[in-house]
Amino acid sequence: MKQLIRIAQLTDMHIGETDEDVYGSPVRMQFLSALNKLKKQNLDALILSGDLAANAGEYNSYVWIKEQLKELTCPIYICLGNHDRLENLKQVFNLNLENCHEDDYYFKTKIKEHLCLFLDTSPYFLSNQQMEWLKQQSIENKEEILLFMHHPPLYCGCTFMDEKYPLKNISDVWSVIKELKNVNYIFCGHYHTERTIIKDGKNVFLTPSTMAQFDNQTSEITILHRNPSWRIIEWDGETLRTSVEYFFLFTSL
Template sequence: MKPIRIAQVSDVHISPDGAPVRGVDVRKQLLCVLNKLRTETLDLLVLSGDLAAHDGEAGAYQWIQENVQDFPVPVLYMVGNHDRLEVMQQHLNLPVPSAVPGVYCFAYSLEQHPLLFLDTGDNNLSEAQMHWLRETCVQYQENCLLFMHHPPLHCGCDYMDNHYYLHNREAVWAVLQDIPNIQHIFCGHYHTDRNLSRDGKQVYLTPSTMMQLGTSGEKFSLEHISPGWRMIAWDGVQLTTHTHYCRS
């Protein structure tokens, strides 16, 4: 199969009105990343949730739509815990319908490579999505790349693991354990860059374009505010992935 290259951009937390979010010019941060990506050879851009600053603000989605509409490759959106699907549907061009009513989860075929996207916007993965995931994966001979906003396991990041974790992460992992053709899982939400391995599967945490969080200690801490993203190269067997940052 033809090799593919995907950019994963996460936790952009776009301001609805251009005001800074937690003191960060989040719009400028995302534009820096998009401008870098325009110079890359790419097949797909994935915005993996937490598109809006706080709570699904329409102005955030309108600004994103305006600023990615001329992006040279398809753009897929995911739902994070700061998003509202019904507002996203009004203002963003969501190119693929959901496979499960009431949430936004779907399969997308890129050069015949199956990519799967889940919705953990309510800090859970619903039973209906777990069922869909099982049923969908058995239909594929190929390996599937999986994208979900929340990581489905304990990541060794004290603050996020203990306060903002995926509530049914053990049940979700039990489902993933039984799906042999998911070996690579791409997440955001933790605002950090980390590769984890469990039961022969790789889980990748992708940095935010807004800010990166400290990973030790019970309290919120800021690591730095350089906007990051992840590049993924995949040929169906071999996967190569690296994170990058815009440094000012």
């Protein structure tokens, strides 16, 4: 058995350029509430899995986020969401240029002994180049791999998001992922909800946002609540334990 690691995943923070509310949420305060909880935990890594910025990769949003993260001592890894822009992220977070493949930012890393892959679905699709890379990584590395991507690679039974904002090449992506023998745990955001989908032997975990959570049963956008949330993942290479935590800032909308 390998060493146990503890990872936190924060997603869909939608931080604006100023302190003003975004989509009706005090996003900076919500993000800080989550972060302050995580700062007290013994983490091996923090994953920011996309939509860090409110709308379109606002530079000053990234500057503010980076400033808030500076006390954290663990490594931080970023996946892009559809509201992020690589050019600005690269500049502010000094992203490793070797991981920037034309317009895509994807990479692998070891967290302690454990291999993790990070994909870029920011244009609402996963490029063919990334699908080939993913297959290659799965073949070359015999160990179990944790996969992080902003958009879920399958429909999730969430009416509004499945109908309006799914990954555009979702069936192509799933046909690749379902064949990867050592990729069985996939961590996503984007849907602003907590859900686990098990299909073809794969476990897809949707992590709620720090900004707001959506109702999964309506076909129009409906906010269920605005309590910030994050995911904790514990992994020793054989057993995976994961849970979602909420900070109850609001008792009503």
